[in-house]
Amino acid sequence: MADTRVALVTGGSRGIGAEITRQLVARRLNVVYTYRSGRREAAALAAELGPSACPAHFDLGDAASAEALVEAALSRWGRLDSLVLNAGMWQGGRLERVNPAVWASVIETNVVGSAQVARAALPALCGGDTASITVVSSAVGIVGFSGDTAYASAKAALVGFARSLAKEVARDGVRVNVLAPGFVATDMTAEIPERSRERILDDLVLRRPGTAQEVATAAVFLAEDATYCTGTVLSVDGGWTL
Numbered sequence: 001m002a003d004t005r006v007a008l009v010t011g012g013s014r015g016i017g018a019e020i021t022r023q024l025v026a027r028r029l030n031v032v033y034t035y036r037s038g039r040r041e042a043a044a045l046a047a048e049l050g051p052s053a054c055p056a057h058f059d060l061g062d063a064a065s066a067e068a069l070v071e072a073a074l075s076r077w078g079r080l081d082s083l084v085l086n087a088g089m090w091q092g093g094r095l096e097r098v099n100p101a102v103w104a105s106v107i108e109t110n111v112v113g114s115a116q117v118a119r120a121a122l123p124a125l126c127g128g129d130t131a132s133i134t135v136v137s138s139a140v141g142i143v144g145f146s147g148d149t150a151y152a153s154a155k156a157a158l159v160g161f162a163r164s165l166a167k168e169v170a171r172d173g174v175r176v177n178v179l180a181p182g183f184v185a186t187d188m189t190a191e192i193p194e195r196s197r198e199r200i201l202d203d204l205v206l207r208r209p210g211t212a213q214e215v216a217t218a219a220v221f222l223a224e225d226a227t228y229c230t231g232t233v234l235s236v237d238g239g240w241t242l
């Protein structure tokens with residue numbers, strides 16, 4: 001088996017996931033990163049990062065394709081050491097105004113989709129030396145946010161998922177940790193209405209949004225360096241949850 005560690009990052013075409021991909025490649029890992037609609041952005045990142053970074057199409061709504069995704073990483077590099085479940089979607093709205101089918105799809109996409117990628121990756125991760133799964137949750141899943149019941153439920157569920165999985169796979173040499181970012185300047189937060197942005201900024205002890213780079217550094221720490229952490233929830237949120 002080749003010596004170079006291999007990571008799979010979901011949602012790597014932009015935002016936090018693209019930054020995690022950059023930092024993992026800078027750490028000399030080979031990385032498969034996924035895109036759904038951002039084919040052009042994913043190709044631009046591949047051109048920027050060179051042969052250590054490989055884009056793959058993946059839709060969290062098509063959980064059945066998770067196995068093909070893991071297979072793509074294995075056939076390209078022969079091993080898998082680190083899985084970063086970063087891909088996610090946000091849909092806001094007060095409970096009474098969100099269509100139940102839309103509400104359920106937020107859970108289905110964010111929770112079921114990510115869990116199926118972890119499920120597909122486990123056989124490869126368990127066969128390695130030291131492996132990790134890093135699940136990207138959110139401060140909103142910890143403190144809640146008015147107008148965000150679906151997204152907050154999904155992100156809270158991911159914490160329970162990760163902490164349970166950490167107990168299931170510790171003996172197989174796999175650490176599972178959670179990253180809980182706060183308010184980060186990406187395309188996702190660009191969709192948030194101005195009034196809500198002001199409410200969030202009021203709650204941030206550090207008085208500013210985080211950057212994708214700051215969050216990615218913490219993700220790489222959990223994935224690659226935090227060898228005595230499993231089941232940890234690391235908040236990177238400017239003091240939002242303080």
Ligand SMILES: NC(=O)c1ccc[n+]([C@@H]2O[C@H](COP(=O)([O-])OP(=O)(O)OC[C@H]3O[C@@H](n4cnc5c(N)ncnc54)[C@H](OP(=O)(O)O)[C@@H]3O)[C@@H](O)[C@H]2O)c1
Pocket residue numbers: 010011012013014015016017034035036037038039058059060061086087088089090109136137138139180181182183184185186187188189
């Ligand atoms: N930004 C924040 O303030 C913040 C705070 C807390 C937590 N988070 C979490 O951090 C993660 C990354 O957020 P971000 O701000 O970087 O988001 P972003 O800029 O909107 O990027 C989202 C990424 O996920 C992919 N994606 C979206 N829906 C998908 C689906 N159904 N199937 C597969 N991939 C999908 C996108 O792919 P395409 O572009 O190719 O479609 C993109 O690569 C998410 O899990 C988010 O919930 C973000």
